[in-house]
Structures are given as C-alpha cells and as structure tokens.
Amino acid sequence: MASPEIENLASALARLPGLGPRSARRAVLWLVKHRQTALAQLVEALQVVERRLVECATCGNVDTTDPCSICADPRRDAKAICVVEEVADLWALDRAKLFNGKFHVLGGRLSALDGVRPEDLAIDRLLARVEAGGVDEVVLAMNATLEGQTTAHYLAERLEQFPVRITQLAHGLPVGGELDYLDEGTLAQALRARRPLT
Ligand SMILES: [Zn+2]
Numbered sequence: 001m002a003s004p005e006i007e008n009l010a011s012a013l014a015r016l017p018g019l020g021p022r023s024a025r026r027a028v029l030w031l032v033k034h035r036q037t038a039l040a041q042l043v044e045a046l047q048v049v050e051r052r053l054v055e056c057a058t059c060g061n062v063d064t065t066d067p068c069s070i071c072a073d074p075r076r077d078a079k080a081i082c083v084v085e086e087v088a089d090l091w092a093l094d095r096a097k098l099f100n101g102k103f104h105v106l107g108g109r110l111s112a113l114d115g116v117r118p119e120d121l122a123i124d125r126l127l128a129r130v131e132a133g134g135v136d137e138v139v140l141a142m143n144a145t146l147e148g149q150t151t152a153h154y155l156a157e158r159l160e161q162f163p164v165r166i167t168q169l170a171h172g173l174p175v176g177g178e179l180d181y182l183d184e185g186t187l188a189q190a191l192r193a194r195r196p197l198t
Pocket of ligand 1: 056057058059060061067068069070071072
C-alpha cells in the first residue's frame with residue numbers, strides 16, 4: 001500500500017518496546033498528518049540525541065554529557081552511591097526523587113546461565129570509586145531476582161574491605177520483580193526502608 005520508505009519507517013517504529021506493527025502504523029499516519037509540526041520536531045530531537053549520546057565514564061549512565069548530569073550535579077550527595085543493574089533502573093529510581101546521592105550502573109547481573117562474570121560488569125570501577133574515599137554508604141539496588149541477589153551478595157563481599165555502610169532495598173519488592181516495572185510509590189517505599197545487608 002505505502003511506499004518502501006514509509007514501510008521502512010513503520011517497521012523501524014514497530015521495533016520500539018510497547019509498539020507493535022499496528023501501533024507503529026498508526027504512529028506513522030499521525031506523523032504524516034502532522035508533518036509540519038510534530039514530524040520535524042521528532043526528527044530534530046532524534047538527531048540531537050543521536051549526535052550527543054554518551055556513556056558517563058564515572059557511573060555508566062547514558063546522557064548527552066560526560067560526566068552525566070547526575071554526576072555533575074553539586075547538590076547531590078557524593079557520600080552515597082546507589083548501585084543498579086541497568087540504566088533503566090537508574091532512571092526509574094531517579095524518577096522516584098527520593099535518593100539524592102549518586103548512582104553506579106553495573107551493566108547487568110552475574111549469571112552462570114548467561115555466562116556473565118564479575119569482570120563483565122562495571123565492578124572494578126565501583127570499587128575504585130569507593131576506594132577513592134568520601135563514600136559513606138553503598139545502596140545495593142539489585143532486582144529481587146535470584147541473579148540480582150547473587151550479585152548483591154557478591155558486591156557486599158567485595159565491598160567489605162572498605163569502611164562503608166552497605167544497605168539493600170527493602171523487599172516489599174515483589175519477588176522476581178524488576179525495578180524498571182515498579183510504580184514510583186513502591187520504589188520509594190523500598191528505598192526509604194533500605195536496611196543493612198547481612
Ligand atoms: Zn554519571
């Protein structure tokens with residue numbers, strides 16, 4: 001029905017999470033209809049992000065600056081570091097606006113099944129940040145999955161050598177739950193009730 005170019009756009013959009021082929025087609029139609037306003041704006045926004053996207057060398061966040069806006073923010077408490085598995089978890093926790101410290105993205109979780117070893121994650125970079133000093137608390141905010149908890153315990157062992165308090169999210173988190181999918185209230189509750197990791 002449509003030209004290959006329009007089909008191309010529809011199939012690119014269909015690959016976005018939460019969009020299937022039908023919604024993608026609807027989005028394309030909407031963009032065609034609003035090409036003067038919304039389409040130009042979308043193209044511009046995509047280009048800017050595409051040009052400027054970088055990974056923060058300190059925490060692993062993805063932003064348009066390095067250090068990222070969180071690492072560079074002087075109002076944030078550098079004495080507390082919240083460790084998460086993925087950038088999506090960092091964004092979810094940051095949206096909840098209850099943690100005013102810094103973050104650290106591991107880039108995954110330990111998994112014997114998927115062959116993910118400690119050296120595959122940003123663990124050395126975390127230890128270096130703690131070793132550099134000025135950190136009082138490390139919050140281990142892994143997912144409440146078996147692999148997430150294995151990772152948390154591994155990190156707790158590695159962090160034992162430093163004079164820092166190690167805490168963990170309270171598990172009002174649903175078992176098997178992924179942080180990214182929780183509502184902000186549940187996340188806020190879990191963060192507020194964080195407890196020492198034993
Ligand atoms: Zn950063």
